[in-house]
Amino acid sequence: MIVLTFSFCSSDYKIDRFSLEYTNWYGSEGVMYKYVINQDSLRIHYDCDFENCKDTIIYQKVLNKKKVYNFYSKLKKIKTDTLKKFYVGEYPHDREVIEIKGxxxxxIRIILRDYYHPEVEKITLEIDKIVNLKKFSIHN
Known part of the structure; x- marks a missing residue:
């Protein structure tokens, strides 16, 4: 008699503590959106320059461990160590700030003033995948 034993492994998505904050100021419109992602959750904040406007969380969710693991793995592969701290374009009214800790x-903390950078673009595309809602995506 032959006994076959199958073992089903559950994936352990091991993720170190980390935090990514991506803030986008639309200077000409007077509004700001800040995306905060860590190993557990996503929050999107809204603020503006108008009277009675205050920092408000407009969206939040607990993140799926597999999605966070994929996001974190891709984040580790992006060459953030090659980036400068400041980039300034021709019309520096709008500003993006990315802060990554882990x-x-x-x-790293990077400030871009109306400047496109391919490594930063990789980060924002990955943020859009985590957000997974068109109305809150960075590239809408």
Whole structure:
């Protein structure tokens, strides 16, 4: 008699503590959106320059461990250590700030003023995949 034993492995999506904050100021419109992603959750904040306007969380959700693991893995592969701290384009009214912190990541803070950078574009595309809602996506 032959006994076959199958073992089903559940994936352990091991993720170090990390935080990514992507803030986008639309200077000409007077509004700001900030995306905050960590190993557990996503929050999107809204603020503006108008009277009685205050920082408000407009969207939040608990993140699927597999999605966070994929996001974190891709984030680790992006060459943030090659980036400068400031980039300024021709019309610096709009501003983006990306701050990445984590045990296994290159801690960095980057400020872009009306400037396109391909490595930063990789980060914002990955944020859009986590957000997964057209109305809150960065590239809408």
């Amino acid at each position: 045990d296994s990541l290159n801690n």
